[in-house]
Amino acid sequence: MNHPKKILVVGPSWVGDMVMAQSLFKVLKQNYPKCQIDVLAPGWTFSLLDRMPEVTEALSMPLGHGSFGWSERKSIGHKLQSHRYDQSIVLPNSWKSALIPWFAKIPKRTGFIGEIRWGLLNDARKLDKAVLTMTVQRFVSLGGDVSEPQPPEYPVPSLQIERAGLTALREKFGLTNEEQPLLGLCPGAEYGPAKCWPAEHYAEIANRKMTEGWGVAIFGSAKDQKTAAEINGLTQNRCLDFSGKTTMGEAIDLMSLTTLVISNDSGLMHVAAALGKKLVALYGSSDPSFTPPLNSQSKVITLNLDCSPCFKRECPYGHYDCLKGITPDQVNAEIELLI
Helix, strand or coil, X not given: CCCCCEEEEECCCCHHHHHHHHHHHHHHHHHCCCCEEEEEECHHHHHHHCCCCCCCEEEECCCCCCCCCHHXXXXXXXXXXXXXXXEEEECCCCCHHHHHHHHCCCCEEEEECCCCCXXXXXXXXXXXXXXXXXXXXXXXXXXXXXXXXXXXXXXXXXXXXXXXXXXXXXXXHCCCCCCCCEEEEECCCCCCHHHCXXXXXXXXXXXXXXXXXXXXXXXXXXXXXXXXXXXXXXCCCCCEECCCCCCHHHHHXXXXXXXXXXXXXXXXXXXXXXXXXXXXXECCCCCCCXXXXXXXXXXXXXXXXXXXXXXXXXXXXXXXXXXHCCCHHHHHHHHHHHC
């Protein structure tokens, strides 16, 4: 089918991956300007999808990342039959993620072969990791024809913020000085400590910028509150600590008010990039060539140690040198280049 009118995208379950998926949505709209794009994804991603104008509707995927749920997937698929989708694009590589489009009897079901998904997918693509070296390239390639040259060009994600509500948001969270430059810190990483720059380094940068008259805001989930409190304690509690105190939507909108962001390789790093923020991104156990910030105003710092990237949640050697070795002076030098 050359011109699908209704497309169902089975979305990823990570914040960063969902941000990068917007590049696919943009390409679909370029290829098929009148198409409807619905995204099947966990409910917590809806605030991200609401800020992507390419998406028509977000559909709730109630099953968690590790849940198989055959009967639930079958029920969801049967309910989706009435939507009469022309095509589905399955972004996760698991076998179970391809079940719902198959149960929904969507005529064209596109995705990488992944966990031997012949039959479930009838437009199954072979993933050449040597050619498609970036996650965003893999997503975008599924939006084109299999015969198109690879790797594909990709538009960068760009989250859209409704400016009307920002004044009330400023008042709610204490950002009353609109003239003051604001530094955003994202010290957490859902994946694990091998992605986390030390709290004392974040605090040193925060203290430097506050001496220069900047405000500092810490972003993160409830899981990041301990680290945020440690950073704030080392700055005499002068930071605005938003960790665990905002919805995802509020965090995105608040981050749009920052002047510059420092972040581990995390979902919030990709959010900052998609907001067009000046950004210093810190990489330890992960590979910046695989999931870089998709933003021309970003600076990546990685030490390229022999033991990295290891892609482990915790340092196999226990020293975390790939992150501890990145000094505040190095980060501050990149900040000065950006501003």
